[in-house]
Amino acid sequence: MKFNCLIVDDEPIAQQILEKYISQIDALQLVGKCSNAFEALNVLHQEKIDLLFLDIRMPSLTGLDMLKTLQNPPKVILTTAFSEFGAESYEYGITDYLLKPIPFERFLKAVNKILMPHNTSLATTQTEEKAEEPIFMFFKADKKIHKFYFTDILFVEGSGNYVKIHTLNEKPIMVLDTLTEVQYKLPKKQFTRVHKSFIVNVSQIQRIEGNMIMIQKKVIPISATFKPNLELLIQANK
Structure with missing residues (x-):
């Protein structure tokens, strides 16, 4: 075709x-x-x-x-x-x-x-088989290949041509990639962009106060542009 x-x-x-x-x-x-x-x-x-x-x-x-x-x-x-x-x-x-x-x-x-x-x-x-959805992804950082399980990712922070991946059990890892590129690689049912500099794992959100998200004692801002997408994803996961 x-x-x-x-x-x-x-x-x-x-x-x-x-x-x-x-x-x-x-x-x-x-x-x-x-x-x-x-x-x-x-x-x-x-x-x-x-x-x-x-x-x-x-x-x-x-x-x-x-x-x-x-x-x-x-x-x-x-x-x-x-x-x-x-x-x-x-x-x-x-x-x-x-x-x-x-x-x-x-x-x-x-x-x-x-x-x-x-x-x-x-x-x-x-x-006639249904392919399983991926549960992890690989990123190259510090001349090493790192494996990230989606459930372990708290949020992703953008910084120019780099992103910082914050996880449950490790220090943040800096990866040479843009936030936009990373957004495409993450499952849309689990992750959403909430700010020009942040993507969050909705399952890791502890609470939302006004225009702020709390994840593991970290405060992440919500911009007006991305707030509707966040609200829709939260509704879908209720």
Whole structure:
């Protein structure tokens, strides 16, 4: 099966790079290229698009504003030169967020988030077995590979291109990764972002006082942007 792709970007060089990357992956098929959101909306109404490579800053209508108009959007990978949109963009259910200039390895990592679950789904259908959800993950820090069980993670604290993972039984471990990248790796039913600098394990929350979360004597702020997501997850876990 091939995934029909649409590139939406007002920069010709960005279109060319993405087109070259797409051509190197057999499972992807480029259907078209658009230089603005209005052209893209026309294509989306006429063609079956599985994957949208969408620039954020475009004239007249931004990529995020365009997403708001779609009732059943395809999978979306955002592409932009501006990192400040990262936190907001994930509220739209996107698959990944790529910063320009985009290395091929980073492009491939984003695309694999779509292709690999699809392959897993096919395998599951054929074997009639349900794959178990992962209960741990690995991170590289201090030239070592550390194994983290999700149940042991209290919260994750962002600091630029690094994150500090706080756990039950060990000192915080500094990892070379962004908070946005880590957020994608954590189970959404258990972890949620509550602030631009913090992701918390909902099962480890001891209490909430106003706009503050208490976890193991640590006080974590809640921002207005992420508070609704926290409330929804708490309701789901009641």
